[in-house]
Amino acid sequence: MPFLELTLPCTEAQQPRYERALEDVGALAVTLADAHADAPDEQAIFEPGVGQTPLWGEMVLTALFPGDTPSELLLHALAAHDEGLDWSRARFREVEDQDWERAWMDQYAPLKFGARTWIVPWNHALPEGADADDAAVVRLDPGLAFGSGTHPTTALCLQWLDALAGEGQVAGRDVLDFGCGSGILALAALKLGAVRAVGIDNDPQAVAATLDNAQRNGVEDRMSVHLPGDAPTGTYPVVVANILASALIELADVIGEQVAPGGQLALSGILAGQEDDVIAVYAARFDDLRAERLEDWIRVTGVRRG
Ligand SMILES: C[S@@+](CC[C@H](N)C(=O)[O-])C[C@H]1O[C@@H](n2cnc3c(N)ncnc32)[C@H](O)[C@@H]1O
Numbered sequence: 001m002p003f004l005e006l007t008l009p010c011t012e013a014q015q016p017r018y019e020r021a022l023e024d025v026g027a028l029a030v031t032l033a034d035a036h037a038d039a040p041d042e043q044a045i046f047e048p049g050v051g052q053t054p055l056w057g058e059m060v061l062t063a064l065f066p067g068d069t070p071s072e073l074l075l076h077a078l079a080a081h082d083e084g085l086d087w088s089r090a091r092f093r094e095v096e097d098q099d100w101e102r103a104w105m106d107q108y109a110p111l112k113f114g115a116r117t118w119i120v121p122w123n124h125a126l127p128e129g130a131d132a133d134d135a136a137v138v139r140l141d142p143g144l145a146f147g148s149g150t151h152p153t154t155a156l157c158l159q160w161l162d163a164l165a166g167e168g169q170v171a172g173r174d175v176l177d178f179g180c181g182s183g184i185l186a187l188a189a190l191k192l193g194a195v196r197a198v199g200i201d202n203d204p205q206a207v208a209a210t211l212d213n214a215q216r217n218g219v220e221d222r223m224s225v226h227l228p229g230d231a232p233t234g235t236y237p238v239v240v241a242n243i244l245a246s247a248l249i250e251l252a253d254v255i256g257e258q259v260a261p262g263g264q265l266a267l268s269g270i271l272a273g274q275e276d277d278v279i280a281v282y283a284a285r286f287d288d289l290r291a292e293r294l295e296d297w298i299r300v301t302g303v304r305r306g
Pocket residue numbers: 145146147148149153154157177178179180181182183184185200201202203206228242243244247251269
């Protein structure tokens with residue numbers, strides 16, 4: 001299905017407000033380019049929520065939406081964040097998803113997290129280090145689902161899983177990845193020795209991407225992926241959830257009850273300043289709650305009481 005692409009020139013001051021407004025109405029991806037660059041396609045690609053601000057005075061923001069998104073919805077969302085919005089500068093066009101995937105994959109390089117966890121694009125040769133016997137290598141094609149390893153919220157979870165594995169708390173255990181996106185965290189857990197991983201996501205595109213990536217990594221027999229309504233009941237000794245703070249708070253009972261007594265939990269997707277609200281809600285079930293920061297993002301970890 002073709003996608004709807006919005007292109008809009010903006011200033012540095014407008015950019016974060018526009019980006020947030022577009023994410024709120026379902027942007028699948030957002031890119032920023034220098035307004036004066038000759039080759040805008042070569043600019044960095046940002047996943048939704050990254051929040052990085054390039055040092056360019058004037059920039060062009062490009063956002064991708066599902067093909068059936070009404071353009072008026074996007075203009076109204078932007079106008080709600082900026083009364084001075086010049087609607088006439090917004091451009092819309094239909095694009096094929098491959099264009100975006102190719103642009104993304106061109107910029108995507110192998111990444112290492114912690115002692116031995118590697119995320120390597122599926123079409124990339126294994127870099128030195130990732131060929132070590134004890135390396136936990138995930139071959140990934142995030143497609144349009146969130147979860148490539150480049151975002152701090154994902155990096156915080158991968159670092160946590162790697163460290164937990166180093167303490168012997170992943171191998172031989174089951175892992176739940178709540179909000180699995182591309183499946184990156186569940187797959188890393190499996191490569192670190194987890195017996196089984198369960199992924200849950202309310203976006204069917206993420207469910208499909210996770211299944212694809214499980215096959216790509218030859219672990220589909222140890223992994224299941226579900227929409228929230230179809231998810232199995234039960235508890236897990238390791239649970240990781242990288243969704244936004246508001247969702248983590250809203251889902252505190254659902255997520256908290258799936259962590260086995262004595263089990264480990266990591267929560268990510270929390271902006272700096274929001275961690276106290278998340279901790280306050282999870283303190284009802286969890287001990288040893290700790291916050292760890294990477295750039296503007298916080299990971300909260302805890303151990304289930306009982
Ligand atoms: C920030 S991405 C995380 C993806 C991946 N786990 C990672 O760490 O990179 C959040 C994912 O959670 C999903 N999600 C958001 N709210 C959800 C909910 N209430 N139930 C299930 N999945 C949800 C989104 O569709 C998205 O794929």
